[in-house]
Amino acid sequence: MAPDADPTTADALLTAAFVSYASDVSTGRVRANRIDKEISIDQRKADRADLLKAAAEAPDFAAYLATLPPKGDYPGLQKALATWRDKRANAAFTSLPEGAALKPGMIDARVPLLRKRLGELEFKVPEPGPVVDQYDEALAAVVKSYQETKGLTVDGVIGAKTVRSLNITIDERIGQIVANLERRRWLPEDLGSRYVLVNAGDYSMVFVDVGKVAFQSLVIVGTPKDPTPEIQSVMRGFQTNPFWTVPQSIAGEEYLPLLRRDPSALTAGGFRIFENWSDDTELDPNTVDWSSIHPKAFPYRIRQNSGASNALGYIFFPFANKYGIYMHDTASRWLFTEGSRNFSHGCIRLLNPLDFVEKVFNGRNNFSKERVRQVIDSGQQAHYTFPEPVTLYVTYRTVTADAGGVATFRDDVYGRDRLVVRAMPRP
Numbered sequence: 001m002a003p004d005a006d007p008t009t010a011d012a013l014l015t016a017a018f019v020s021y022a023s024d025v026s027t028g029r030v031r032a033n034r035i036d037k038e039i040s041i042d043q044r045k046a047d048r049a050d051l052l053k054a055a056a057e058a059p060d061f062a063a064y065l066a067t068l069p070p071k072g073d074y075p076g077l078q079k080a081l082a083t084w085r086d087k088r089a090n091a092a093f094t095s096l097p098e099g100a101a102l103k104p105g106m107i108d109a110r111v112p113l114l115r116k117r118l119g120e121l122e123f124k125v126p127e128p129g130p131v132v133d134q135y136d137e138a139l140a141a142v143v144k145s146y147q148e149t150k151g152l153t154v155d156g157v158i159g160a161k162t163v164r165s166l167n168i169t170i171d172e173r174i175g176q177i178v179a180n181l182e183r184r185r186w187l188p189e190d191l192g193s194r195y196v197l198v199n200a201g202d203y204s205m206v207f208v209d210v211g212k213v214a215f216q217s218l219v220i221v222g223t224p225k226d227p228t229p230e231i232q233s234v235m236r237g238f239q240t241n242p243f244w245t246v247p248q249s250i251a252g253e254e255y256l257p258l259l260r261r262d263p264s265a266l267t268a269g270g271f272r273i274f275e276n277w278s279d280d281t282e283l284d285p286n287t288v289d290w291s292s293i294h295p296k297a298f299p300y301r302i303r304q305n306s307g308a309s310n311a312l313g314y315i316f317f318p319f320a321n322k323y324g325i326y327m328h329d330t331a332s333r334w335l336f337t338e339g340s341r342n343f344s345h346g347c348i349r350l351l352n353p354l355d356f357v358e359k360v361f362n363g364r365n366n367f368s369k370e371r372v373r374q375v376i377d378s379g380q381q382a383h384y385t386f387p388e389p390v391t392l393y394v395t396y397r398t399v400t401a402d403a404g405g406v407a408t409f410r411d412d413v414y415g416r417d418r419l420v421v422r423a424m425p426r427p
Helices: 007-027 048-057 061-066 074-090 111-120 137-149 160-166 170-186 248-261 333-337 353-361 369-378 416-423
Strands: 194-199 204-209 212-222 230-240 271-274 301-304 315-317 342-344 348-350 383-395 399-401 407-409
Touching: 007 048, 007 170, 048 061, 074 170, 074 399, 074 407, 111 137, 111 160, 137 160, 170 399, 170 407, 170 416, 204 353, 212 333, 212 353, 230 369, 315 353, 342 348, 353 369, 353 383
Parallel strands: 194 383, 212 342
Antiparallel strands: 194 204, 204 212, 212 348, 230 315, 230 383, 271 301, 399 407
16 A cells, blocks of 8 residues: 555555455355355355454454454464475475375385375485385385275275376365365354364364264265265254155166166065056056166166165255255165265265164153164164254365364365365465
């Protein structure tokens, strides 16, 4: 600002700068719902009058400014951003070429490059053995540690996903931190004393009750083709032994080819086909010319009976959202052993759902996990209402940081971090 600037103009400019900063840092620099159709956040809007009033009444303006950013790990992410920007000026970068999967014991010219890259990423790399190009067990142990920190399958194999992860640049990591700082600003400052937070970015879920973590779990989320959306909703209860009604898109894309090959293909999995979506008139699949059905206009309703093979498992948690997703048990429990757990069509699969509902009830309403298990074993479809609603946040956080600014990264498998950074206004 020029030294001889008009005081009135200067005051207006400073006020505008303050309002812009306060709004950006407290509620976000961009409107989340405009970035991607898979983001539907109930984002707050800053009130200019309220911000100015609070600033005018604050006894210490600097202290007031410090209250505006979110809490939690937000300050840690800010420190991580500063650290990684410092790294950009000095850090080396070695690219690992793509190629056939590299397995322990193999000899490959990329091994010295692998050692160098892991060292650049601050992993303690052992000295090579007599054959410098050999991918030995000691180096494989370091790779497994790297894979674990990035949410990759921990097998020591240098496949395409691990190569892509190793080749992420410092600028890309900085972009991830920037995107995750923005993503935290979208959420309410106070998430409440009782809520479920699902992070599709690191395949995790926590239930917080009275401000403390009461339950946490691994989850399975959507594939890159069918990503789990970022939403806010409310969970009010659960159902045992649910039917699964196959979404029309899945019926056309995945099940129609099976029916064309064998009209009875779905019978073994406990599926039934109905003539339409409005009644329960069952259809004999052998009477339909499946080759005449278009995948985009599948006219019938497919429903899977409850039971051990049901895609929803034994427990189903509905909640309002425009995407038609929900949280549920699963019949495919072995998938929880994978590092990257993005296997669903967008729904959230929960490990040990009975343990979760036990924590939600917390001894109230005469709730008994054992009685629910008996209901499940009997095949009965029963509905249970939580003692009080539970707020649900489904997020996509690919970076977390501790208080000292040490960041833990997960790969941006949905590509949303890049969209957030691209949408943010440039300074």
